Amino acid sequence: MEKCRLVFSGSGGQGVITTAIILAEAAVLFDKIKAVQSQSYGPEARGGATRSDVIISDQQINFPKVPQPNVLVCLTQLAYNKFSTIIRPGGILITDPKYVVIESKLAARHHEIPIYKSVMDQIGLPIVCSTCLLGSVLGLTKVVQYKSIVKSLKLRFSGKILETNLKSLDLGVGLVGGFEGIDKLAM
Amino acid sequence: MEKSVKFVQGNEACVEGALYAGLDFFAGYPITPSTEIAESLSFRLPKKGGKFIQMEDEISSMCAIIGASLTGSKVMTATSGPGFSLMQESLGYAVMAEIPCVIVNVQRGGPSTGIPTHISQGDVMQARWGTHGDHSIVAMTASTHQDVFDITVDAFNISETYRTPVILLLDEVVGHLRERLDVPPPGDIPLIERLRTSCSEGIDYHPYLPREDGRLPMSDFGGVHRFNVTGLYHDMWGFPSDNPGVVQGLIRHLVDKIQNNVNLLARYKEYHLEDAECIMVSYGASARSALHVVESRRVRGEKLGLLELQTLWPFPEQIVREKCRNAKHILVVEMNTGQVMEMVKSSVDDPGKVFLANKVDGIFISPTDIRNILRVVQGKGV
Amino acid sequence: MAIKDYIRERFFPHMWCPGCGHGIILNNLLRAIENLGLKKNNIVMVSGIGCSARISGYVDFHTLHTIHGRALAFATGVKMSRPELNLIVPMGDGDALAIGGNHFIHAARRNINMTAIVMNNRIYGMTGGQYSPLSGYGTSATTAPYTNIDHDFDVVQLSVAAGATFVGRTTTYHVQQMVDILQKAITHHGFSVVEILTQCPTYFGRKNNAGDGVEMMKLYKDNTTSIGSKKKQENPDLIERGIFVQKELPEYCDEYKNIIARAKGK
Numbered sequence: 001m002e003k004c005r006l007v008f009s010g011s012g013g014q015g016v017i018t019t020a021i022i023l024a025e026a027a028v029l030f031d032k033i034k035a036v037q038s039q040s041y042g043p044e045a046r047g048g049a050t051r052s053d054v055i056i057s058d059q060q061i062n063f064p065k066v067p068q069p070n071v072l073v074c075l076t077q078l079a080y081n082k083f084s085t086i087i088r089p090g091g092i093l094i095t096d097p098k099y100v101v102i103e104s105k106l107a108a109r110h111h112e113i114p115i116y117k118s119v120m121d122q123i124g125l126p127i128v129c130s131t132c133l134l135g136s137v138l139g140l141t142k143v144v145q146y147k148s149i150v151k152s153l154k155l156r157f158s159g160k161i162l163e164t165n166l167k168s169l170d171l172g173v174g175l176v177g178g179f180e181g182i183d184k185l186a187m
Numbered sequence: 188m189e190k191s192v193k194f195v196q197g198n199e200a201c202v203e204g205a206l207y208a209g210l211d212f213f214a215g216y217p218i219t220p221s222t223e224i225a226e227s228l229s230f231r232l233p234k235k236g237g238k239f240i241q242m243e244d245e246i247s248s249m250c251a252i253i254g255a256s257l258t259g260s261k262v263m264t265a266t267s268g269p270g271f272s273l274m275q276e277s278l279g280y281a282v283m284a285e286i287p288c289v290i291v292n293v294q295r296g297g298p299s300t301g302i303p304t305h306i307s308q309g310d311v312m313q314a315r316w317g318t319h320g321d322h323s324i325v326a327m328t329a330s331t332h333q334d335v336f337d338i339t340v341d342a343f344n345i346s347e348t349y350r351t352p353v354i355l356l357l358d359e360v361v362g363h364l365r366e367r368l369d370v371p372p373p374g375d376i377p378l379i380e381r382l383r384t385s386c387s388e389g390i391d392y393h394p395y396l397p398r399e400d401g402r403l404p405m406s407d408f409g410g411v412h413r414f415n416v417t418g419l420y421h422d423m424w425g426f427p428s429d430n431p432g433v434v435q436g437l438i439r440h441l442v443d444k445i446q447n448n449v450n451l452l453a454r455y456k457e458y459h460l461e462d463a464e465c466i467m468v469s470y471g472a473s474a475r476s477a478l479h480v481v482e483s484r485r486v487r488g489e490k491l492g493l494l495e496l497q498t499l500w501p502f503p504e505q506i507v508r509e510k511c512r513n514a515k516h517i518l519v520v521e522m523n524t525g526q527v528m529e530m531v532k533s534s535v536d537d538p539g540k541v542f543l544a545n546k547v548d549g550i551f552i553s554p555t556d557i558r559n560i561l562r563v564v565q566g567k568g569v
Numbered sequence: 570m571a572i573k574d575y576i577r578e579r580f581f582p583h584m585w586c587p588g589c590g591h592g593i594i595l596n597n598l599l600r601a602i603e604n605l606g607l608k609k610n611n612i613v614m615v616s617g618i619g620c621s622a623r624i625s626g627y628v629d630f631h632t633l634h635t636i637h638g639r640a641l642a643f644a645t646g647v648k649m650s651r652p653e654l655n656l657i658v659p660m661g662d663g664d665a666l667a668i669g670g671n672h673f674i675h676a677a678r679r680n681i682n683m684t685a686i687v688m689n690n691r692i693y694g695m696t697g698g699q700y701s702p703l704s705g706y707g708t709s710a711t712t713a714p715y716t717n718i719d720h721d722f723d724v725v726q727l728s729v730a731a732g733a734t735f736v737g738r739t740t741t742y743h744v745q746q747m748v749d750i751l752q753k754a755i756t757h758h759g760f761s762v763v764e765i766l767t768q769c770p771t772y773f774g775r776k777n778n779a780g781d782g783v784e785m786m787k788l789y790k791d792n793t794t795s796i797g798s799k800k801k802q803e804n805p806d807l808i809e810r811g812i813f814v815q816k817e818l819p820e821y822c823d824e825y826k827n828i829i830a831r832a833k834g835k
Contacts, residue, residue, distance in 0.1 A: 021365060025194040028367045035194075037365040062479040063554050064364050212650055233832035238649045238825060243675040247642035250635065254615070254646025257633065258654075262646075280636055408613055408631040409651050415626060417634040426580070426626065427634075 003057040004143045005066040009083050010075030010099075012050050015130025019073075020052035022134060022152045023144060027056045029155075030148035036064040049078050056143050071141055072108075073133065075099055092140055094133075111140060113175050119168060128168035135172020139179075146173075188372035197361040198223035200332035200368045201265070201291060202231065204339025207370065209378060211237045211260035214251035216244050216270060219303045220359040221293035224265035245270035249277040249290070256286045257416060259381065259407035261343060265291035268301060271310060271317070278352055279318030280418045282441060285350040285395070285403060287381065289342045292354060293362040294471075296549050305549030306359040308471055311526040314354045315500050321438055323445035325452060326354040326500040330361060330474040332368040337376070338454065338497055344379040345452065349444055350403050356499060358522070360472035360551050381405055386412065395437075396423040401444050445501050453506055454497035459485055463492025465565070466511050467544070468531050469520035470496040472551060477520040477544075479554040480561070499527065504534040511535050516564050520544045522552055575599045575609065577629050584623060586694075588774075588782025590741035590767030594659070594688055595624050597744050601751035612655045615644040617669060619695045620769075621661035621688040630657075638668030641676040644683050652822035655755065656683035662703040663693050666722055670702070677731035680759045681821035685733075686751075687724055687762065690769035698772030709776040725813050728762040735761035736814040740789035741768060743810060750812060759820050766793070766808070 006023070008016040017039050027035035039052040053066040072087045073094045074080035080100045087093055089107045098116040115132050119125070131153070138149060153165050173179060193203070202224055205213075213232060215225040225241065232239045238255070242248040245266050252262035266274065271292045281288055294310050296302030310317075314326040325345055329338040335357065342353040384404040386392040388411035397403050406412040419427040420434045428434070445452070458481055460466060469477040474495040481491045494510050496503065511517050511531075517540055519528040525543045532538035544560040546552040563569060576599070585591045602612065612630040616622035618637035625632040631654075635643045644656045665673050665687045676685065692710060693699040700710035705721040728736045735757040737750040747765060754761035768774060768785035779785050794800040796811035 021194075024365060028194045029192060034367070038360070038363060061366070062475045062482065064360070064366070064475065065551060065553065067553065067555070212646065214646060230832070233825075233829040234835070236829055236833075240645070240649055240825075242642065242645070243671055246639060247645070247672050247675070250639045250642035251646035251649070253635075254633065254643040254648075255650040256646075258647055258650040260650045276636055277639065408633075408647060409610065409654050411610060413609060413629055413631050415632045415634060417626075418636055419634070 003055065003059065004071065004141060005069045005088075006054040006056075006071040006073070006137070006141075006143075007051060007066050007069040007083060007086070008054070008073045009049065009051045009079035010073070011078070014050075014075050015127075015133075016050060016073065016075060017052045019130045019134050019137075020054045022149065022156070023137065024054045024056065025155075026148035026152040027144045030151045031144050033058050034061050036061050038064050049076070049082060051079070051083070071137065073137065075133075077101065094136060094140070111136070111176065115172065115175070118171055118175060122171055123164060123168055125164060128165055131165045131168040132172035132175070135169040135174075136176045137172075138169075139173040139176035190372060191370045193368045193370060194365060195332065195368050196223055196363055196365050197332055197335050197357060198293065198363070199227055200335040201339050201355065201357065202227045203368060203370050204336040205263050205289070205343070206231060206235070207336070207373070207376065208340045208343035209261045209380075210263055210343070212252060212255040212262045213238070213264065214240045214242050214248040214255070214262075215264050215266065216242055216248050218245070218267045218270045220295055220362050221265045221267045221270075221291060223362070224291060224293070245273040246277065249274040249281075252288050253277060253281050253284070253286045256288050257408045259405075261287070261347075261381075263289040263291065265293065267293050267295050267303070268297040268310060269299070271313065275313075275317040275319075279320060279322065281352040282318065282322045282324065283418050284416050285441075286352065287346040287350055288352050289339070289346055290352055290354050292356055294356060294358045302549045304359070306472060306522055306551050307547070307549070308356070308358055308473065308522040309526070309547075310356060311499055311521075311523065314356055321442065323442045324354065324500050325349070325351055325445060325498070326356050327454060327498050328356045328471045329497055330471055330495060332361075332364075332366050334497065335361060336368055336370065340376050340378070341454065344377075347379045347381050348402065349448070350405070351445065354500075356471065358471045383407070384412065388412075393423040394425050395421060397440060397444075449501045449503060450505065452498050452501060453503035455503065455506060456495040456497065457510065458482075458493040458495070460492040460494060460510055462490055463514055464490040465516040465518060465561070466492045466494055466514040467518045467520050467557075468494045468496065468507065468511070468527070470499060470527065473520045473522055476552050476554050476557055480557045483554070496527070502530045502534070504530075507531055507534040508536065515540065517541045518544050518557075518561060518564060520552065520557055522546055570603060572596075572599050572603065575602060575629055576627055580627055583627060585620060586769075586771045588768065588770040588785075589620070590690065590769070590782070590786070591620060591624065591688060593741040593744065594686070594747070594765055594767060595627060597747045598657070598659075598686070598751055599628070601748045601755060604748065605752055605755060607655060607755075611653070612657060613644070613647050614657045614659070615640045615647065616659050617661070617664040619661040619664045619693070620690075621659055621664060624659050638664055639672060640664070641669065641672040641683070641685060645676060645679075645681060648681055648683055648822060649825065652682070657686070657755065658683055659686040659688055661694075661701075662687060662689040662691060663701040666724070666727075667702045674727070674731040677728055677733040677760050677762065679821040680732060680734055680818055682758055682760065684751075684754045684757075684761045684763065687764045688767050689724065689764055690767045690773055691721075692769050692773040692776075694769050694772055698776055704773075708773075710772075711776070724762070724764040729814050732760070733762045734759035734814065734816050734818050735812070737762070737812045738764040738766075738808070739810050740766040740786075740793055742786045742789040743793075746810060753812065753815070757815065759818060
């Protein structure tokens with residue numbers, strides 16, 4: 001596979017770091033490929049602009065940061081304004097229209113995904129927005145296997161909470177065109 | 188038993204290594220970016236019957252691990268810049284009294300409070316000379332989680348073998364990065380247990396009389412041999428002495444037991460050195476960026492190589508000299524103003540061919556940063 | 570056993586000045602230990618730096634002569650690792666309450682089972698007579714040539730406030746009381762503090778016209794009284810002696826045993 005470089009950005013508490021960790025962990029533990037995850041670490045992680053970098057590859061990853069992502073997720077206007085210019089030409093930009101108003105066109109494939117609204121309408125728990133985002137990222141990139149994400153979620157959650165998260169994950173996949181190309185049943 | 192595969196932070200890789208090595212006791216104080224080590228051990232240690240204590244500061248943390256080590260425990264503390272400064276006096280005590288212990292310093296930007304959440308490698312010289320007085324010390328580092336694990340196990344082994352504090356100089360990038368770690372099954376990596384005296388009760392035990400191989404068999408506090416431990420110059424019973432012969436004998440022993448084993452203590456990795464015209468010398472997180480440059484340029488046929496140092500102290504001068512002998516340029520890649528570069532300069536035959544590729548603004552040095560400096564060194568301009 | 574069996578005889582005569590009270594403390598500490606019948610292999614004495622700290626060199630226990638102010642921190646490591654050992658930590662007043670003040674209050678707060686002995690001579694003797702946190706307002710010292718403007722701690726009140734579960738005070742004049750309080754402190758299951766007023770004729774005495782060792786001890790006789798005595802009511806300036814606090818609360822190493830049980834159960 002090609003190296004996939006992702007940057008998740010938003011504000012502290014939106015779960016962008018957890019999303020990044022689950023994705024990279026699924027790649028390493030269950031897809032048995034290489035991945036690294038790092039994050040901007042500082043007072044901003046307590047509420048300001050926050051950022052997490054993920055690289056997924058079948059090759060050894062030496063430099064772990066992502067100066068130019070293939071996939072950029074911006075969940076606040078501040079994050080969009082700060083990071084939108086770093087995206088690789090032709091890359092994928094993911095934003096939630098609840099939070100981000102796009103000002104200028106980028107040389108990227110832009111996906112405005114109503115994550116917050118969909119989660120509130122269909123599940124009603126804002127805390128699972130991050131799992132929904134994960135589903136959308138998965139749907140657009142297919143960078144790890146669906147079943148690996150599920151396994152990674154199972155490491156963290158159980159019972160009712162796991163169920164809600166899996167529902168939110170599927171919601172996210174659905175928001176970007178469903179399971180075409182994703183082997184949901186190969187579990 | 189199978190190896191266990193984990194996806195963890197570098198700080199957790201250090202914890203896994205310490206537990207694998209047989210850590211019994213940890214004392215520490217919260218400080219960014221090392222805190223995950225304390226958090227993880229507060230959970231893990233009591234599960235195996237070990238002890239964790241959060242002390243009132245880093246001074247007492249260092250003191251507590253020394254006390255615990257004397258009872259026969261394998262001990263560790265973890266901190267960062269300001270805390271490492273506070274530990275220096277008792278670190279010197281551990282050197283003088285020859286107490287096995289491991290001190291982790293997850294480096295951040297300094298001096299003073301500096302830049303707590305960002306990377307630096309500015310404590311290399313402090314690790315060497317931070318405590319007062321002549322002495323020798325062992326300091327090690329690593330750039331990947333697997334190496335952090337291995338080097339942590341090694342640090343405990345060295346600390347027990349030579350009865351010396353061993354400093355693990357990690358950094359914020361490696362400490363917080365998450366990547367794969369394979370924890371080998373018990374027994375895969377040999378562990379060195381504390382050498383204890385064979386003297387039975389009633390036989391005069393000399394706690395500070397080295398054997399012929401330089402090792403000092405210990406007797407645990409609470410055992411049958413009662414002796415004195417002090418930070419003063421002391422005789423073979425551990426009692427204070429200002430006899431010039433005793434003083435000179437002890438300082439020679441403290442220095443020689445490390446310096447005479449430089450090559451035995453040297454841990455390093457080499458990449459494409461055989462025909463390299465330009466050799467990068469690096470360590471810790473910086474070595475990841477350097478390796479990225481080396482691997483990407485090798486594909487294009489550029490003769491670049493990397494010598495990644497894992498033992499920083501005692502500095503492996505002879506190894507650096509020999510490995511760098513045929514290089515046209517030597518580029519030291521580090522995140523300070525040239526602390527290891529000075530050591531490399533004093534090690535190689537021609538210090539004029541040693542250059543520094545560094546970054547000291549809190550941002551992790553990138554392959555692009557290195558490539559830009561490399562162009563200048565190679566005479567290609569910016 | 571004879572007292573002689575508890576000391577390292579070859580290091581005598583000791584290094585303390587003629588008239589110093591520290592030897593009296595050593596003597597009575599050993600008597601207390603002998604009365605209790607403690608095994609030498611089960612005692613760890615941890616000391617810091619200063620005249621007081623030299624006491625550890627003279628006793629035939631496991632002895633840890635550490636750095637200035639940190640004896641209690643070293644002792645905490647020993648005790649946590651081997652809770653069955655008896656920890657005795659003699660400290661000077663500067664050692665325990667200036668440079669070591671933070672460790673002192675935190676050891677007390679944890680209620681870790683050890684005996685802290687504050688050998689209070691109100692001066693830094695080893696370095697030549699500088700004022701300590703216990704010298705007191707108006708005293709003279711080599712660093713207080715115009716008299717001292719620092720107020721002193723009350724060791725007893727400080728210890729009580731910090732959470733020590735045993736707090737006593739005595740003087741080098743009241744040797745029987747000293748043995749008694751030390752015995753109770755050592756057997757107490759928790760953090761115990763014993764403040765012992767001890768004379769430094771060489772520096773405190775000379776600087777403050779307090780006379781020689783004998784005269785200074787007479788002052789202890791005249792200036793102190795038992796806790797709550799009638800004399801104290803008549804003269805509130807008298808310093809009280811005796812056991813101020815003695816209570817049972819959960820001890821730190823016991824509590825940690827529970828932590829281990831909880832962690833293993835998970």
